[in-house]
Amino acid sequence: xxxxxxxxxxxxxxxxxxxxxxxxxxxxxxxxxxxxxxxxxxxxxxxxxxxxxxxxxxxxxxxxxxxxxxxxxxxxxxxxxxxxxxxxxxxxxxxxxxxxxxxxxxxxxxxxxxxxxxxxxxxxxxxxxxxxxxxxxxxxxxxxxxxxxxxxxxxxxxxxxxxxxxxxxxxxxxxxxxxxxxxxxxxxxxxxxxxxxxxxxxxxxxxxxxxxxxxxxxxxxxxxxxxxxxxxxxxxxxxxxxxxxxxxxxxxxxxxxxxxxxxxxxxxxxxxxxxxxxxxxxxxxxxxxxxxxxxxxxxxxxxxxxxxxxxxxxxxxxx
Amino acid sequence: xxxxxxxxxxxxxxxxxxxxxxxxxxxxxxxxxxxxxxxxxxxxxxxxxxxxxxxxxxxxxxxxxxxxxxxxxxxxxxxxxxxxxxxxxxxxxxxxxxxxxxxxxxxxxxxxxxxxxxxxxxxxxxxxxxxxxxxxxxxxxxxxxxxxxxxxxxxxxxxxxxxxxxxxxxxxxxxxxxxxxxxxxxxxxxxxxxxxxxxxxxxxxxxxxxxxxxxxxxxxxxxxxxxxxxxxxxxxxxxxxxxxxxxxxxxxxxxxxxxxxxxxxxxxxxxxxxxxxxxxxxxxxxxxxxxxxxxxxxxxxxxxxxxxxxxxxxxxxxxxxxxxxx
Numbered sequence: 001x002x003x004x005x006x007x008x009x010x011x012x013x014x015x016x017x018x019x020x021x022x023x024x025x026x027x028x029x030x031x032x033x034x035x036x037x038x039x040x041x042x043x044x045x046x047x048x049x050x051x052x053x054x055x056x057x058x059x060x061x062x063x064x065x066x067x068x069x070x071x072x073x074x075x076x077x078x079x080x081x082x083x084x085x086x087x088x089x090x091x092x093x094x095x096x097x098x099x100x101x102x103x104x105x106x107x108x109x110x111x112x113x114x115x116x117x118x119x120x121x122x123x124x125x126x127x128x129x130x131x132x133x134x135x136x137x138x139x140x141x142x143x144x145x146x147x148x149x150x151x152x153x154x155x156x157x158x159x160x161x162x163x164x165x166x167x168x169x170x171x172x173x174x175x176x177x178x179x180x181x182x183x184x185x186x187x188x189x190x191x192x193x194x195x196x197x198x199x200x201x202x203x204x205x206x207x208x209x210x211x212x213x214x215x216x217x218x219x220x221x222x223x224x225x226x227x228x229x230x231x232x233x234x235x236x237x238x239x240x241x242x243x244x245x246x247x248x249x250x251x252x253x254x255x256x257x258x259x260x261x262x263x264x265x266x267x268x269x270x271x272x273x274x275x276x277x278x279x280x281x282x283x284x285x286x287x288x289x290x291x292x293x294x295x296x297x298x299x300x301x302x303x304x305x306x307x308x309x310x311x312x313x314x315x316x317x318x319x
Numbered sequence: 320x321x322x323x324x325x326x327x328x329x330x331x332x333x334x335x336x337x338x339x340x341x342x343x344x345x346x347x348x349x350x351x352x353x354x355x356x357x358x359x360x361x362x363x364x365x366x367x368x369x370x371x372x373x374x375x376x377x378x379x380x381x382x383x384x385x386x387x388x389x390x391x392x393x394x395x396x397x398x399x400x401x402x403x404x405x406x407x408x409x410x411x412x413x414x415x416x417x418x419x420x421x422x423x424x425x426x427x428x429x430x431x432x433x434x435x436x437x438x439x440x441x442x443x444x445x446x447x448x449x450x451x452x453x454x455x456x457x458x459x460x461x462x463x464x465x466x467x468x469x470x471x472x473x474x475x476x477x478x479x480x481x482x483x484x485x486x487x488x489x490x491x492x493x494x495x496x497x498x499x500x501x502x503x504x505x506x507x508x509x510x511x512x513x514x515x516x517x518x519x520x521x522x523x524x525x526x527x528x529x530x531x532x533x534x535x536x537x538x539x540x541x542x543x544x545x546x547x548x549x550x551x552x553x554x555x556x557x558x559x560x561x562x563x564x565x566x567x568x569x570x571x572x573x574x575x576x577x578x579x580x581x582x583x584x585x586x587x588x589x590x591x592x593x594x595x596x597x598x599x600x601x602x603x604x605x606x607x608x609x610x611x612x613x614x615x616x617x618x619x620x621x622x623x624x625x626x627x628x629x630x631x632x633x634x635x636x637x638x639x640x641x642x643x644x645x
Binding site for chain 1: 376378403404407408409410411412415416418420423424425426427428429437438441442473475486489490
């Protein structure tokens with residue numbers, strides 16, 4: 001097991017390096033330069049040259065990559081846009097993003113799995129068909145469109161702001177009201193962020209459950225005299241959830257992509273919105289660092305999924 | 320004194336409603352099982368023998384399956400009329416069942432001990448420690464070496480033969496009076512087959528339970544059964560004590576089955592096979608279901624389903640020409 005862990009970590013590290021190189025090439029070679037975007041086109045070529053030198057844009061691309069890597073690890077990485085340290089900029093926002101994503105994952109798992117099980121038990125009934133319809137709707141509706149629609153509806157209905165992480169005037173609020181205000185602002189973006197995941201995961205749970213129900217060991221469990229509920233929720237469910245656990249790893253990239261959109265729509269002060277703004281400004285150090293952090297999160301997700309799989313499936317545990 | 324049967328099956332009829340039509344898997348099947356005897360249901364794949372076994376315990380997947388007619392009396396109670404709750408108390412407790420595939424019939428994510436104890440705790444009022452002790456005893460009884468260690472194994476850590484032994488231990492852990500064994504040795508190596516069969520017979524004798532042995536293997540039948548019922552296209556075509564079936568079969572299908580067993584002593588070039596195909600279950604021929612493949616057929620055979628003729632004692636045949644046959 002320890003050997004497997006070490007090998008797995010090593011592969012993860014290599015993957016991470018690969019990701020950072022490829023994204024460095026893509027980001028720096030994309031059209032538009034940080035200087036052209038921030039400066040007036042009529043500025044003298046001398047200043048442009050000076051700025052290129054400041055940003056190391058005159059050096060070959062591989063040197064630029066290593067400089068970025070070196071500065072990232074020595075903490076000398078500064079944003080092109082405002083000159084602030086990149087890690088500070090990200091550090092003050094990353095927890096907001098993690099909070100949003102954590103709540104979304106919680107919503108996804110706590111809703112999708114019961115929904116999928118219920119659909120499987122009631123296969124081809126009205127509820128199941130409704131679930132199928134809802135899932136396709138959830139997967140196909142563009143989240144930004146739904147977000148604007150819901151913002152409009154909620155504000156009209158309740159007359160209370162939903163953008164940002166909290167209301168502006170909170171001085172006279174009691175601590176309970178502050179908590180409620182925070183939860184209120186968290187509600188819409190996290191639910192919309194979760195919709196795609198709920199739709200996909202509930203379908204996976206349903207089909208996994210339907211497949212397991214036909215297995216011989218389910219019949220054995222019935223032949224033992226176990227009540228239907230025990231057969232279903234002990235013998236079948238435990239097996240049906242095996243593949244679902246691995247989906248945990250696939251969920252994270254979707255959420256990160258989704259939070260860029262949701263944070264922008266909801267003015268949520270997280271790294272998704274920061275990344276979006278940095279891309280528009282061609283702020284390479286910020287974009288690259290957020291990219292790397294996202295990659296690390298995804299790889300951690302995959303790693304956790306593999307570990308979880310080994311925990312829940314004895315056949316993998318003992319190999 | 321006439322012994323009372325443990326299980327009486329009367330006109331059992333099970334259909335499957337599929338998109339291609341109604342599959343008449345079991346049609347008007349009746350037979351008795353007496354305490355302590357081994358009755359074998361024999362036939363080709365798809366003849367309805369497994370469905371008969373599953374119907375007794377009401378384990379037919381429904382939909383599409385449906386028991387449309389018949390009664391199954393177990394010690395006087397009609398199982399088919401029982402509520403699901405009452406049926407749960409019969410399954411695994413009074414009547415147990417073991418299945419063909421030991422590889423897939425055990426749940427891969429629970430230890431075999433866990434799965435055996437589950438049955439014991441379900442049907443008997445004993446605590447976990449005692450249940451574990453009982454499970455170890457059962458594993459020992461089915462000759463699994465070092466049962467106190469093996470009890471914590473997962474199914475994938477055991478060989479096919481060991482898994483089937485664990486299945487048997489689980490099925491017998493509540494000392495049922497009837498065991499339905501659905502092709503218990505088909506998936507095993509020939510040497511392991513013999514061991515498992517011998518074990519089944521031994522335990523059956525010790526516990527005095529009755530066994531319905533479902534198989535397509537006449538060698539297995541000859542080895543341990545007391546009585547045989549041969550099934551074809553959902554019907555019993557011949558039934559009787561083993562000596563009388565093997566000694567003087569009275570149905571051309573039974574003869575065909577016996578002749579298709581390869582004989583090592585005779586050096587024949589080709590195997591004897593029954594000509595033709597098993598009929599499509601949604602579109603069965605009129606009259607005797609076997610007549611299209613039968614060498615003894617006469618016009619009479621197509622006119623109506625022949626009844627079961629009494630050959631002698633409890634030997635019956637569903638052939639119009641049973642007197643001339645074989």
